[in-house]
Amino acid sequence: MPIKVSVVIPVYNPGKYIEDCIASLLRQSLPDDEYEAIFVNDGSTDDTPARLDRLAAEHANMHVIHQEASGWSGKPRNAGIAAAQGEFIQFVDNDDWLGDEALERMYNYGVENKADVIVGKMVGKGRGVPRELFRKNRPHATVDNAPLIDSLTPHKMFRKEFLDRHNLRYMEGRRRLEDHVFVTEAYLRAENVAVLSDYLCYYHIKREDAANAGFQRFDPVGYFKNLREALDVVEELTEPGPLRDKLFRRWLRNEMVERMRGQRLLKLPEDYRRELFDEIHKVVVERFGPGVAAGLPPAQQIVAALITAGRFADIEEFARWESGIKASGSLDGLAWDTGVLTVGFTAALTSGGEPLTFRNDGTKDLLVPPLSKESMEAVAQLGADTSAPLGKSKADVVLRERSSGAEFFQVVEITREKVAVEGREGHFRQVLRADSRVDPLAAANGAALDAGVWDVLVRISSCGWSKETRLGAVRSDAAGRGRGGAVVGSPSHLVLPYWTDPHGNLSLDVDQQTDRLSYEFAHLASADVTVTTDPGRLVVVLPFHVQGESAADLKLTNAESGRAVALPATLTARVTGDADLSADLPLDELAGGEWRLELTPPSTGDGKPVALPLALDVSASGGVVVKRLAAAAAELAAKDPGRRRPAPRPGATTILRRAAGKLRRALKK
Template identity: 50%
Template sequence: MLSSENDPSGTAAAGSPEGTPVKVSVVVPVYNPGAAMDELIASLLRQSMPAGEWEAVFVDDGSTDGSGDRLDRLAAQHPGYIRVEHIPNSGWPSRPRNIGIDLARGEYVQFADHDDWLGDEALLRMYAYGRENGADVVVGKMAGRGRNVPRELFRRDRPDAKLSKDPLIDSLTPHKMFRREFLLEHGLRFPEGKRRLEDHVFVTAAYFAAKRVSVLSDYVCYFHVALTDASNAGLKRFDPAGYFGNLREALDIVDAHTDPGALRDRLHRRWLRVEMLGRLTSAKHLAAPEEWRRAFFHEVRSVLVERFAPGVAAGMPAAQRAMVSLVEQDRFDAVRELALWESGVRAKATARVTGPSQITVEGELTTAGGAPMTFMAVDGKDVLAPPVDGIPPAALDVTSRVKSARMDIVARRRGGGGEEFFLPGETTVTRVPTPDGGFRLRHRTVAGLAPDTLNSGRNAGRWELKARIASCGWQKDTELAVSLTIATDGAPPVLRKGSGTPLMTRLKRRARRLAGGKR
C-alpha cells in the first residue's frame, strides 16, 4: 500500500535510477477483475519506455476477489514503479481515478481500465508525441475487441486537433494521456458516485480547457475490451431518467463554452447520434422489455425537444433525421419499425487481387434479404425510401451524402486485439438505374499496400481485410475473401485469396452483432 512517505508531487520514482524523472503515471481503477487484469499487467511490463520512467498506480476499490493481495505482491516484485492504494469500495471508477491523479508522480497521466491493455510502445510513443507538440491531452489510437471505438478520428495523425474541425468529440472515454499539471491547474476531476457518463463530463471539460490536443493514429496504443459476460459497469441496463440527467451535465459543459450555432450543434449531435438514437435503435434495446423501452423513449424525446436546436438533427444523415422526426411526433411504434428496417442494412463486396500489393473491391449496401439498397430521384433530389410513412420529405434527402459516398479497405490483425488500419486507395461510385425508376450505388475501390502502412511497420502476422462502405449515413463492414500475410515487421505484404478469419470466429462475431454486443 502507498504510505504518507510517498510524495505525490515528486518527480523521481523510488527504486529507479537516481534522478530519473517519472514521465508517465498509468492510473488504473481496480474492482474484482479476476484474470481479466492479466493482459493489462503483461502489457505494462512489456512497455518499451524504461521502467522507472513510467509507473503504474493501481487503486483497488475494495476488491473482494483477492486482486488487492495480488497487486501488493506485484508491487513488491517491482518496487518503485508498480504502486497500489487500497480504498473502501466506492462502487464506480471515478473516485479511484481521482485518487490516482493525486498520487501520480508523472508528467503525464494515462488512464487505463483493469480489463483493457496497452500497445507495447504506447507510453513511449504517446509521451514523445505529447512533448513534441506541447499537448495537454494526447489521444492514442484505439482498437476494440467487442467494443466500438472511434474510426474517423484515427484516419490520420492530428498534432493540433480542434473540436471545431476534427471528430474529437467522438472519443469521450478517459483512456487518454493528460498532462498532470494541466489537470491540477483546471481542477479537472471525475464526478464521483454511482452514475453514468462521468467520463463524458471529464473529457469534454478537458477538451475545452486544453491549449492543444494531439491525436496519434499511426500506432495502436490502447485496446478496449468487452468482457464476454458483459460485466463492464458501463454495459449494464440503467435507469433512463438518471442516465439522461447525467447526459444533460455533459451538454451543460458544451453550452457553457459555445454560443448557439454551428459548433454547438455539431457537438450536441454526438450525444444525439450515439447515446440517444444509437441506443434507441440497437439490437439490445429492441429486445428489451417494452416498459423500459418506453421510459427510455420518453427521456430521449424530452432531451431532444428541450435541449437541441433544429440544426443538430439537420446535420445528420437521412435515416437519423427520419428517426428524429418520428421521435418528435411521439411515434413510439414507428421508431421501432424504422429501427428494425435499419437493422437489415448490410454491406456486400467482392475482392480481386490485381497486383503484387494491390486489391480491387466492388461492393454496395443491401437491405433485409440481400436486396440492393435503392434510392429514388424526386424533384431533382436523391431521397431515401424507408417503409415508414409520415416522414417529411426534407428528412429523407440524401443528395449530398450520395455525392460523398465511399468504400474504404480496412486491415484488421488476426488473433490480436482488434487493430485496424485504413489502406490507401481510390474509390469510384456509380449510379445504377433500377426498374422502379430509382437507382442503386455501386462502389469500386483500388487499394495498395506498403510495408509501413500498418501499425508503423510493427505488423508481422496475418491480417483479414474488410470493405467499409460509408454511404448516406451508414457505415457498414463486410469481410473480404482475401487475406494479408506479413512475414516479419516491415516485410513486403503478401495478398492471398481466402478469408483470413476462421469460420468459428466469424460465427461468434455474427452472434455478438445479433445480440447487440458489437455493431
C-alpha cells in the same frame, strides 16, 4: 530520474482480467524509473488486493492505494491523480491493457507537440472505438478541426499541471458518464490536443463474462440526467452556434439516435424500449435546437425527427427496415504491382437480401423508407432531410489484424454508378466500383504491417449507414489467378494473400503466421525445376512476387539417412511475375541419394521452413532426376481451400451423352 508518466488504474473485483493489464504495464519500453503505476483498489472483495500488494513488493514503480468501495470509477481515479508524481497521467481500466511502447510514444508525442491531452490509437476487442479520429496522426487537434468529441472515454494521457491548474477531477459516486464530463472539459480547456494514430496504444476489452461497467443495463432516468451534465459543460464553455451544435450532435447521434436504430433497439424488451424512448424524447425536446439534428446524415435525421415528434411506433418500423440493410461486395481483381497489392472490387448496400433502392424525383435522389405518408410528412415538418447524398457514398478498405483487432484504412479510388431498377420507374440502386492499393510496408498509417493475419474488409458509408463485409467469397476468375505470395522490403516481409476456410474470404498472412505457404507449392511439378550438372545448379520456378533479388535458405534432406545439407539460395523476379529460386548444388556431396527439398523463405523474424513436394534423385555419377512427390502434393492440395477450383464445364459431347442417357432412362420407365 523524474517520473514522466503516472498510470492510474481504478480496480474493483477484476479477477483474472487484471493480469493482462499488469503484464502490459511491466512490458513498457519506458525505463522503470521513468514511469509508475498506481492501482487504486476501490474495496475489492476478491483476491485482487493481495495480488496487487505482491506486485508492489516486487516492483518499486508499482504502487497500491486501498480505499473503501465508492461504487464507481470517479473517486479512485481522483485518488490516483492526487498521488501521481508524473508529468503526465494515463488512465487505464483494470480489464484493458496498453501497447508495449504506448507510454513512451505518447509521452514523446505530447512533449514534442506541447499537448495538454494525448489521445493514443485505440483498438476494441468486442467493444466499439472511434475510427475516423485515428485515420491519421493529428498533432494539433481541436474539437472543431477533428472528430475528438467521438472519443470521450478516459483512456488518455493528460498533463498533470493542466489538470491541477483547472481543478479537473472526476465526478464521484455511483453514476454514469462521469468520463464524458471530465474529457469534454479537458478538450475545451486544453491549449493543444495531440492524436497519435500510427501505433496501437490502448486495447479496450470486452470481458468474456460481459461484466464491464459499460455493458450493464442502465436506468434511463438516471443515465440521461448524467448526460445533461456533459451538455452543461459544453454550454458553459462554448457560445451558441455551429460549434456548440456540432458538439451536441455527438450525444444526439451516439447516445440517443443510435439507441433507437436497427437490432440495437429491437433486441431490447418492449417495456424497456418505450422507457428509453420517452427519456430520449425529453432530452431532445429540452436541449437541442434544429441545428443539432440538421448536421446528421439523412437516415439519422429521420430517426431524430421521429424521436422529436414522439412517434414511437414509427421508430420501431424504421428499425425493422434498417436491421435488414447489409453490405455486399465482389472481389473483381487481385494482383501484385511492384510490391503493392492492388485490390479491385464492387460494393453495394442491400435490404432484405435485395439491392437497396432509391428514388429520383427529377431534382434530387431520395431515400425510400417503409413509412406512411403521414409519417414522412411529420418528418418533413421538423426539417429532416430525406434526400440521399449518394455523391458522398464511399467504400473503405480496412485491414483488421485478427488477434489484436488493430484496424487501418487503405487508400481507395472510387466510382459511383446508378443502376436503374427494372419495372420501377424512377427507382435505382447505387453500385460502388473501387480500386485500392495495399502497400504492406506502409499500410499501418505509414508503417509496415506487423506480423499477423490481416482480414480484408470493405466498409460502406452512405446516407447514415456504415456497414461492413468481407471480400473474397464472391470473386472473379481474374482475382483467383492473381492471388500469390510476395516478398517485399528490406529486411524482407513475406506477405501471402489467401482464401479463408470455409468462407473463402481474403486475408493476408504477414511473415508466416499460418501454414498456408506450404499449400502454395502443392502444384509444383518436375517441369518447374531445372538442374544443370556442370556446374551443379538448381532453379525452381515458385509462385512468388519479388522485386529484384532476395536471399533464402534451402535445405536438402537425404530420404534414407536423414542427413541434411543447407544451401544458400536466391529468389529472383521473373518477367512472368513468378520468381526463380536458385542455388548451387554440391553434386559430389549429394551423389547416390534421394534428397527432399525444404525452403525457408525470406521473412522478418524467424522464417519457417516449408517442404516442397519435390525430390532430387542424384546418381553415383552425379546425374540428377527431379521427382514430384505425388503423395505429399496430394495431401497439401486436399487441405488447401485456396487452390480449389470449380469443376470444369462439360463439353458438347459430354452434354449430348448425358442427355442421351436421361432419355434412355426415361424411355425404360
